[in-house]
Amino acid sequence: MIKSSLSYALPSKKPKKVWNSRFSWSDIPIYLCFIVFALITIYPFWYVLVGSFNTGSDYLKGGIFIWPREFTFANFEYVLLDLRLYKAFGVTIARTILTTSLSTVFTAMIAYSMSIHGTPGRRIAYWINIFTMFFGGGLIPYFLLLVNLGFYNSFFVYVIPGMYSVFNMLIFSNFFSGISKDYRESALIDGASEFTIIFRIYFPLSKAVFATVALWTAVGCWNSYYDTMLYTSDASLWTLQYYLMTIVKQLNLPPEIMGGRTFGDEISAQTVSNAAIIISSVIILCFYPLISKTFRKGQMMGAIK
């Protein structure tokens, strides 16, 4: 069995004693390395932020690194006046919420049945599941299947095909098999159905796992654009990242007039691209404390990405 590395460290009963609290000289390069790494991670965002507040024509001269030279809101105005941005936002939010909630619950339910030793056909079902991780039809057959099932250019192409993930199922079922069998057995004596057991006992006990899996699913939904490229042709089904791609890849020349306002050389393709990047990252930034809390609560460590 593939052993997932979802590990749940104990919330310690006694404070963990750091074994070597003396400061030694070899600490300095370590601290330095980390600080440099952190800077390398953060600076690009700062750079793009600064660039997005600069006028387009001035940006082309180069040299905007720390602070904008010619400050302007025009780039943000341009992006925010684009109606397609809001449509894309809407699609992405709807998709994330729907897929995350449906997918985690559905997968967890099936994982439950896979984790109970008494389930008939469990071993076979297990191998059926595992096999799909090794061998698949590939791009074209999968595409043809989705088309044939009517998912092409439909919003549900974002939701239904992703509803069950073998990987997440393994994570859940590993966790479930660690839950004491006593609960289930006593519930069975009381005459509960399996669904009752799932929803009343197992799910409340697995909040942490749910949080992790939900987090990963949500982030995956929020960030993807590949499925939009393949399975849709309508502009009304664009996701946020796909919209961003049209701007970043500068596939079209930005029209001068957007939303009734004429933009001249205050904007350029590069600065508009910067502004769009900032706008699309803002949401993640807003949710970041929540995300951070999720994986710091009890020092829960995440699943394999």
Next chain:
Amino acid sequence: MMSDFHKNVNDFIIPNSYQLIHNVSMNSIERFRQDHSSKFKFKNLLSNKAQLIFLISLGVLFLFVFSYVPLFGLLLAFKDGDNKINVFNTLFNGEWVGFQNFSNVFQDYNFPDVLKNTVCLNTLMLFINFPAPILFALFLNEIKHKKLRTVLLNICIFPTFISWMTFGGIFLSLLDTNTGMLNPILNFFHIGDPANPINFGEPQYFWATIIITSLIKGTGWGSIIYSAAITNINPEIYEAAEIDGAGRFRVMLKITLPAMLPTITVFFLLSIGGLLGNNFEQFYVFQNAINKSTGEVLATYSFTQGISYKRYSFTTALGIIQSFVSLFLLLGANAISKKITGKGVY
């Protein structure tokens, strides 16, 4: 009962949920008991076993539709399906061409480049991006200030949550020849010529771009798994080592690293199995008209040939080749690992 749950930490299996249950959720159990002790909530129309069967077959059915039926489409690789308008018709009624499409794949003028790029880049990433989270976790463990550690971790994990389009867009902006930051920095260190700024879109920089962006995006998050393994180590071992007078690096090598070994093994094996796969979204962002010689990998190549140029049979054949090789690599690596360390992925 206790033995079920205090598993050997070296077995890297979860869940110490026993403690969780006791500490956290007694309430829901109690509530449940109160509900059901006196009355039947509902008559069980189906026996519990039937419900379980239902659930398990639901999963199998889903997989059947979405993972097994597409296997039928693999037949397209044996038919003449390139540039056809009606692909379904071709799949069922098309002309059989045997292994012609496979030979087309091998003789395609792009194929050597694509294969070389995929394998070499992935191997490089294995050697560079694989140890990085391990080292990150090891050295993060050395930082004493808890607050600093969490701040650093939070910062370094942030890129994982950003999409490749966003992250790639940021780097494209940063690496821009005329307006980017990297050229001036290099010039400051007397690398390169200010009058002749480097265009990082050129083929020779592609691999470095991919590796570095992968590093930044993945190291933080990847280190969490390893950090988990580290925190599972009993602190008393560390204390004993300190008493024995072991230096910091000695400790890392002899204590910390072996504790992470099981996790490392699993990830390593999975990486080998994924040697022919790539993250399409990452590569698509950085590709342009001139860096295809070093930048075209199997994932993006399948997309362009199959979807943009409608060479359906060609792409299906390519996919089959890819699957077989990946499978072979995974099984091979697993067998070797089992022989050497006695542990495998399955």
Next chain:
Amino acid sequence: MKRKTTTLLSLPLLGIVLSACSGGAPSNLFYPDCGYADENSDSWTQIEEGDGDVSIKWFVNMSSWGTAATANTKVGRKIYEKTGVKISFVTPISDDGSQLSTMISSGKLPDVITLSAGSDIRIQLGEENYTYPIETLAEKYAPSLLPRLSSDVKSYFKQSDGKIHGLPNHFYTQDDLAAYQEQEGRNLMSNGSFVVRKDYIESYMQANPTATPTTPSGFKAMAQWVKQHYSLSNSNPTVMLDHFSSTGSNAILWLQEYFNAAPEDTSGNLTNIYEQSRNKELYLWLNDLYRSNLISSTNLTAGEGALGSYIARGMPLAFVGSSQLYVEYFKQAYQSGIEYVPLAFTNEQGEVPLLRSLAGNGWLHSMITNKCSRPDRVIKLFDYLWSEEGQSLFYGLKDEDFSYTVEPGEQAEKVIGGETKNVTFKYGLIQYSDQAWTDIKNENTGNYGFGYSNILVNPMYPRLTAQKGEVLNTFSDYIGYNLKAAMADYTYTHNAFEYTRDATKKNFTDIINKSNNITNLWGLYTPRVISATSEEQAENIYDSTVNQMKSMGSKDVLAFDNVEFQANKRNLGVEFAWPKNDPNSNYHQLTITSIYGNTSYNLAIPEELR
């Protein structure tokens, strides 16, 4: 085990089930039993009383197609009023063709598709019953359309059932071309352009009065002088080519014409242009420029937006490409005092270039798909857009936004080349009303829907009806005009070269496959030749690519296409498509009189528009 076997057995069963409900297979085309019309009056006036509005989705396979013809403009509302059809346009993100391909293989087509007239997909869609034949629809529901279809269009787009399956735009009929010659006395403008920055070239000519910047070596000398004199950095794209996509750059197409690489050999057969020595000269020249830091590597990776911003700041000395796509950026440059003018570039031998004009056998092609539920209403819409009234929508609404100064078909006097002649105006002459003209000058035309919002436009219509023979309403129009006008003497009509492939032949898809592969091959290797580090390496890459192309079946493609090419020429009644091969053409009398071309064609921008 039992479960496994049952699972395996049901696989083919499901396959059979799936084949029954396969998404893509088109059935027979459905003709509604209503909406019939007769030929006594225009079909759109014959819509039944109770027949309400129809909404259609119209996919235009061009990412830069502006959806200007929305219902919120005067023109859009007029179209709706006359035909009762609500149109919503859809465009793809990128031009790599993936969206069209996925749409077709999914079978979920929109009501109307517009795609490139020269593409093979258009032919395939027609052959495999994905689209309605226009004549059949017109006979039933819009007989007034039939006389409006010129014989050129019908014979060119004819498919194996003898019918055309869509209507083109930008199709230049022979009648219209002849009318243009009569009215204007000159050729149409070229499709591509090669422009240089006026102040740079003038200062160069002043410093070197005997230099010839029009030959490849002379041009390189000028570029190097300019670079040094004005201290342009290496990252500055001194010589800028149009942007590179996966199929290459169209700058290569235009340069092939300037270099006189022969598309047709002296016996009238089609040639493979990559096997021409002049083409190799061209590629090696570009490589030379690259190695001399005159073409920057950012040119090879930049998108259109970035290139436009370079133009707007006047960074390049020269630009080769489709200037019509960058007019707004040239305008910005002009407003900062930087002007770009055409250059009469030739090959090393000084041979007069032969530039293809805008005339061709259609640019885009609009087809009614089998998924349209009311083809009877859509064909009436097509009829309206194709009619003269529909074409006149270019100028807005009659008597409100424009009026005729000369009625269609009448004669009037006109000054051509200094002489006064009596000319028949095929479509009349039009001028804007005062209100419309004021709005145009103030760039306040948002709600009119002027211009090319008619997707079925015949661009000869606005040309022949405009006072000056070209659409010149705005500042940008004049800028775009002056980027090309001076080279009008050296253009030729390209219609003979725009042939279609015969879809009934057995190896049709095989030829498409080979042809696409070859296009992609050159798209991939052209930048590599250009950016090679030495002349020897560039030559090696070029030669090996030619060999690769040959091994990919270029000969078969050429043989196949040559058959169509000869048939096309026969239809048009010409023996030679390339004027240089034709002993009777006036090409042989042409000379380069000035490095700026024939500047008498240039028009000064009226003060009121600035």
